[in-house]
Amino acid sequence: MTGTFTEDARTVDGGDCTTAGQSLDWSDLGLLIRASVEQGVDPAPVAMVEELRRRQVEAGHGGEDFARIVESLRDVRSDR
Template sequence: MYVMWAGFMHGAAMVAPAGVTAGEFAAMATPWLTAMTGAFQGFAAVVDGGDYTVEGQQSLQFSNLSDLLAASSDQGISTEVVAMAQRLIQRQIDAGHGEEGFARIIESIRQPG
């Protein structure tokens, strides 16, 4: 949950220069985050099954966060939150799993680099 909260703070920092308050951002982000939690069961099924090639998953190659890192850096805000997720993704891509699904980042978490 702390990573989720840090992600919210990152998003609030990203939109602040556009004049969007944290409260306005929260009002926009809450329904979206609620919808995204619907993916938990699907991720859990993939992790429990151990098959990260299941169709319908977003591939790790597609999950590259370099544009978000660049946009954060361009705005002069910390990239730490996004960089952490990008490192988990990149380790799996570097290991040859770029075409597999996003749930595969659990292997980066299970086996720290």
């Protein structure tokens, strides 16, 4: 996963997440969270990323690149 950080940074810095490498719609982490729980592993880090992903999908950005989750970290007051 860390191998994509450089390209993700370029995407975020460029502000265009419409050219999806891995779209948010195809990046649901629910199964990984469930497997973590079943194996006794704390799913909190993965659950946090899934929450960021879910926010962007619900905002209508499901077809965009996974790097779009960064937008969920911006001022949360704008979500209300």
